[in-house]
Amino acid sequence: MKEILPRQIESLMNILGTIPGIGAKTAERISFHIITSKDNMVQKLIxxxxxxxxxxxxxxxxxxxxxxxxCHICxxxxxxxxxxxxxxKPTDVITIEKTGEYNGLYHVLWGVIxxxxxxxxxDINISKLIERIRNLGIKEVFFALDPDSEGETTMAFIASKLRDIEGLNITTIARGIPLGGNIEYSDMYTxxxxxxxRTRLNDNL
Amino acid sequence: MKEILPRQIESLMNILGTIPGIGAKTAERISFHIITSKDNMVQKLIxxxxxxxxxxxxxxxxxxxxxxxxCHICxxxxxxxxxxxxxxKPTDVITIEKTGEYNGLYHVLWGVIxxxxxxxxxDINISKLIERIRNLGIKEVFFALDPDSEGETTMAFIASKLRDIEGLNITTIARGIPLGGNIEYSDMYTxxxxxxxRTRLNDNL
Structure with a gap:
């Protein structure tokens, strides 16, 4: 094996193999596709x-x-x-932008506690967040973190740091039964x- | 969307999206992983x-x-x-080398008819193959093409060009029931x- 596979290809496979969700076989397949593709993919990628x-x-x-x-949004x-x-994370900004439902500023934590x-x-981008909330005259901090234990812990920690700011609304993305979901098969926590x-319909209609 | 996603990231997603088996969502995930990875993956890839x-x-x-x-093998x-x-294709050489069962030369067609x-x-690397077989004193041409209609057609075409070479053995990878396979559920063609x-056991034991 070693003697026939040039080390450059093995290096590319190794780098691609560190990407979560890409196993050894996929890394090999992608590497060979990049190298053997006829439309100069190596140069395009460089x-x-x-x-x-x-x-x-x-x-x-x-x-x-x-x-x-x-950035453009700021x-x-x-x-x-x-x-x-x-x-x-950055991709969450893109996901939320795609809905077209939000027109405020963002803050990317680059992780959760x-x-x-x-x-x-x-370890995450919290101190800058607190500074921005205090200095920019923010009226509402809207948490769009995953509703799991890390997300909830992170939200609770940050909220505790904001308790003294008068008139600041702290909100979170609604958690509930997803559209198309099923009450009978929902987990009890959700x-x-x-x-x-529960939502007041007269507020929303 | 357009205004918030830098065009460089969109370009990377577009290039990765042309790799077979990588859809838009995977291309996005890989791109963001490469860009946001902490161990300088962009430079390593370059x-x-x-x-x-x-x-x-x-x-x-x-x-x-x-x-x-x-190459090293030649x-x-x-x-x-x-x-x-x-x-x-080149990956087939690697797959065959991994078995350790073959110690001859190779010829990569870069496609099948x-x-x-x-x-x-x-459109594929056939004329050089014929030239090599004639000039190198090859005694056996061993086809390891996929046993589908394109592979069989390609093999038949090349074999027809070799008919006049005296004493040349033309062989193909054995086709049959895979190890662990099941006679009852095999397709009738296989x-x-x-x-x-059927194989003479006395040849192989």
């Missing part, structure tokens, strides 16, 4: 990766990846600058929440 | 892709990808130079072949 390396930065305000700093005069949505994985409050936080 | 671009070539003898030309004094294994996809004999080409 060009775009070089462009990324040179031009993609992390917004020093919100932590989103962007080709400008501050700079936009069309966004509501009194509401700040807290997310775990997870004692099991040794991730504490100082159903309990959906009952406790 | 380095290895540049190394591939500079140093990986196609062996002018057998068509295998290699960092030398001729150069090796330890290989049996009288038998030539014909495969469809497929009228449905508009691939004819002149079972018919396995009966017709």
């Amino acid at each position: 060009d775009v990766l070089y462009d990324i390396k040179e031009n993609i930065k992390i917004c020093s305000e919100c932590g989103m990846i962007s080709d400008t700093d501050p 700079l936009s005069p069309e966004r509501n600058r009194e509401i700040l949505c807290v997310v775990e 997870s004692p099991l994985e040794g991730i504490g409050p100082s 159903l309990s929440r959906a009952i406790r936080f | 380095d290895v892709l540049y190394d591939i671009k500079e140093n990986i070539k196609i062996c002018s003898e057998c068509g295998m990808i290699s960092d030398t030309d001729p 150069l090796s004094p330890e290989r049996n130079r009288e038998i030539l294994c014909v495969v469809e 497929s009228p449905l996809e508009g691939i004819g004999p002149s 079972l018919s072949r396995a009966i017709r080409f």
Whole structure:
């Protein structure tokens, strides 16, 4: 094996193999496709990766990846600058933007507090968040974290740091029965929440 | 969307999305992992892709990808130079090498004849194959192509070009019931072949 597979290909397979969800066989398949593709994919990838390396930065305000700093959202005069949505990772910003339901600012934590994985409050982008909330005149902090124990812990920790800010609304993405879901087969925890936080229809209609 | 996702990331997603088996969502996930990974993956990928671009070539003898030309197998004094294994693509060489059952030379066709996809004999690496068989004193041409209609057609076409070479053995990888397989649930085509080409145990024991 070793003698017939050039080390460059093995290196590419090894790098791709570190991406979560890509096993050894997939890394091999992708590597060979890249190398043997007829439309100069190696050069195209070099060009775009070089462009990324040179031009993609992390917004020093919100932590989103962007080709400008501050990013387009932080700079936009069309966004509501009194509401700040807290997310775990950059892709969550994109997912929320796709809904078209949100027009405020963002803050990317780059992780959530997870004692099991040794991730504490100082390992994620929290201090800048507190600073922004205090300095920007934010009226509502809107948590859009996954409703699991890490997300809830992170939200509770940050909320505890914001308790003294007068008039600040702290909200979270609604948790309940998903559309198309089924009451009978819902887990009891979700159903309990959906009952406790039932929505007033007259507010929404 | 457009305004928040830097075009560099979209370009990377588009390139990865052209790899068979990688859908839009996977391309997005891989792209964000590469860009946001903490161990400088962008630079590592640039380095290895540049190394591939500079140093990986196609062996002018057998068509295998290699960092030398001729490749290590074509150069090796330890290989049996009288038998030539014909495969469809570079990964097939690696798969066969992994078995440790074969010690001859290879020839990579870079495809198979497929009228449905508009691939004819002149689109794949056949003329060099014929030339090698005639000039290298090959005693056995061993086809290791997939046993489907394209593979069988390709094998028949090449074999017809070799008919005049005296004493040349033309062989193919055995087709039959896979180990762990089941006679009752075999398709009739496979079972018919396995009966017709039954193996003399006294040859193999």
